[in-house]
Amino acid sequence: MSTNKPANGSLNAVRRTLALARPHLRGQGWIMAGGVAMMLIEVVMRVAEPWPLKIVIDAVTVSLGATEGAAEGQPGASVALLVSCGILLLGFVGVRAIAQYCSTVVFALVGSRVATRLRSRVFSHLQSLGQKYHSRAQHGDNVQRLVGDVGRLQEVAVSAGLPLVGNVITLVVLSIVMMVMDPLLALVVLGSALAYAIMSRSSGRKIVAVSRRTRKSEGQIANAASETFGAIRVVQAYGLEQQRGRTFEHSNERALGQGVA
Secondary structure (H helix, E strand, O other), X not given: OXXXXXXXXXXXXXXXXXXXXXXXXXOOHHHHHHHHHHHHHHHHHHHHOHHHHHHHHHHHHHHOXXXXXXXXXXXXXXXXXXXXXXXXXXXXXXXXXXXXXXXXXXXXXXXXXXXXXXXXXXXXXXHHOOHHHHHHOOHHHHHHHHHHHHHHHHHHHHHHHXXXXXXXXXXXXXXXXXXXXXXXXXXXXXXXXXXXXXXXXXXXXXXXXHHHHHHHHHHHHHHHHHHHHHOHHHHHHOOOHHHHHHHHHHHHHHHHHHHOO
C-alpha cells in the first residue's frame, strides 16, 4: 500500500492540474487543433526522414555487388538518385522544422493565455480569503504561488508536455514500422524501453518528493525576502541587515540542500 502512494499522489496532482486548466481552455479549440495538426505533421516527417537514407544505402550496396536481402531489386547508385534522395531528405527536414516551430508557437500562446487567466483566478481567490488565513500565511509564499507556480505550470505544459506527446506518438509509429520490417529487432527495442520504464519509476517518485521539498524551501526564501523588503525602513533604522541576511542565507542554503539531496 505504501509503495503506491507516491504514484497515486502524482496521478492525483496531474488530475487536479488538468481540472484547474481545463476551464481556461475554452475558446482555444481551433488554435489547439492547429497545433495538434502541426505536431502530427512533424511526427510524420520524423518517421519519413530515414527512408531517403535507406534508399541511398541500398543503392550503394547494389553498386558494390550485393544482389540479395534488402538490396534485391534495388537499382544501383547514380548521381540522379543521390541528388533526388538528398533533396527529398532536405524537404522532410524543412517541413518538420516548420511544423515543429508552428506547433511550439501555438502551444506557447495557449499556455500563456491559460497561465494569465489562471493567475488572475488565483489572485482573486487569495483576496477573497479571510483575515484568519492571511494572519497565518506567509506573504512571500503566496507571491511564489501566484508568480512562480503558475509560470512553472505553463513551462511544464509547453517545454515538457508538448515534446512528450510528440515523442510518444513517434514511438508508437516507429514501433509499428519496426514490427513490420524486423519483428525481432522491434521486440528487443520494446523490451529495453519497458525495462527502462520499470527502473525509472523509483527515481520518478524521488524526483516528485524532492520537487515538493524544493518548492516549500523556495516559498520560505520568497517569504524572507518579502518580509525584509516590506519593512526595509525598520530594518535599516535598527541595523538589522545582517540578521535578515542570515535568515535569508539560511533559507537559501536549505533550498540548495534539498534540491541536490
